[in-house]
Amino acid sequence: MSLPHKSLQDKLDAFKADFQAGKPPYNVPRSAIETMHRATAELIASGAAGLALKAGDKAPAFTLDDPDGKAVSSAALLAEGPLVVSFYRGVWCPYCNMELQSLQAALPTFLSFGANLVAISPQTAPNSRKSVRQNALDFPILSDPGNDVAAAFGLRFALPDYLVELYKGLKNDLPAFNGDANWTLPMPARFVIGQDGTILYAEVNPDYTRRPEPEDMLPALRSASRTAAA
Template identity: 80%
Template sequence: MTLQSRLDAFKADFEAGKTPYNVPYSVIETMHRATAELIASGAAQHALKAGDSLPAFMLSDPDGTTVSSADLLAHSPLVISFYRGVWCPYCNMELQALQEALPQFEEFGAKLVAISPQNPANSRKSVRQNNLTFPILSDPRNHVAAAFGLRFEMPDYLIELYKSLKNDLPAFNGDPSWTLPMPARYVVGQDGVILYAEVNPDYTRRPEPEDMLPALRRATSQVA
């Protein structure tokens, strides 16, 4: 089953109110409204695209070790996934799919990292619950996401909904702002040039991991 098929199946059950979700349709309508407004804003059109240069970054992994983009690219191309957090089931399914595809990425010598605004404790939880062997790097206040053009501010009505669902992003992230990154996937060559970019303001839609393989193949041929 493809990643998108799994996401679609989850979304159908969630929106049908099946156990254990049991959310009222007013919640679904609010989520639909927020997604539609983010799409209509055109924010995704301003995110970094193929051909752009990777913004340099230094972030901490769940163990507190500093990881730099320069070190990540020193010996291999890089796959980056922007991850909203442990509370997002769609994001977790994406991480699981990326973990399944990791051997294919490694055949091209590539490294894989996720970048999330959540704090290190929640990233450790994400790694554990999703059985990941790649790191989730903490991006406080979504500064790196902003450099990629991915950070957006949640509207007040969506913040109130999240609060009512006990989805306390300031607690998850250790950050009082209510911002998130749009889900995004990138492949970056060792020269720091983005070879593949997929950004979608609809968090229920994600590209297949295999979609990145042609870009990884090009990255490998460039080095060779």
């Protein structure tokens, strides 16, 4: 079964090329681009992604609020079928927004396997509502204060001081976006969780400009669907 969208990574690469070329409306200085590259390279070199949960691990149970303050629990969602979970940085991140749009395009396919889809970020409810509105989403965006659930999946990391200073200069105020004084983010990640809580698919990338394709999860969803039907 194919999904109704072009390659997500192709779209991300095209955006990245324009962004790094300083094209309007971004006009980001070359020195800022190099600082972002440095931070990404250091996060990759740290090996943090290798410590995140992997296929075969048990997923931590979580209960988080949607933008309307309604509690959404992983246990309730898993009672209905497998669960696709996407961790993203926030509405301020254009790469994340393109990923959310790609997941929205794939949502009918996920539903055909009996799967639910949620996306999790550290941002406040008003920013989650903005994510839903801007990207025309039909699946829940959940707020993870302090990135605590992200930490349970092995995804939380602290921004280096020099990147914090850059973000402040660019008016990218993460404490305001997240309602949290700590400058932490989740590494972008995607998981498929089976109804027994076992992670069937995991993709974690410390390079936020790289995201897996939605169709990469289909083998895991097919397997989970066959298990549920057995």
